C-alpha cells in the first residue's frame with residue numbers, strides 16, 4: 351500500500367514563466383517548470399543520457415532536453431520525439447500561499463518511490 355506525501359520544494363516567486371529550474375528532494379532530481387502560469391513537475395533526468403531537462407526550452411506545453419532535443423509533454427511526461435524513447439515521470443503539483451509542493455509516494459516500508467527504473471537503450 352502506498353501513501354501520498356506533499357513536500358514543499360520552492361517559493362512561487364522562484365519559478366519564472368516559461369522556464370524550468372532543478373531541485374533535489376530525498377535523492378530525486380526534480381524539474382519544476384512554469385508554463386502559461388501552471389507549474390509542472392517532472393523527473394529532472396532525461397531518459398536518453400541523463401541530462402537535466404530543467405534547462406531545456408519550453409514551448410507549446412512541452413519541454414525539450416537541452417542536450418539532444420528529445421521533447422516531452424509537460425503535463426504527462428510523454429516523450430514526443432527522440433532520441434529518448436521513454437516517458438519521464440511526472441508528479442502532482444500544489445501551488446498555494448506562495449509555495450510550490452509536489453506529491454511523492456511512499457511504499458509500505460516508508461521509502462519514497464523511485465524514478466522509472468527500466469534500462470534505457472541509447473540510440
Ligand code: FES
Pocket residue numbers: 396397398399400401415416417418419420432433434
Ligand atoms: S540526453 Fe536528453 S535527448 Fe539526449
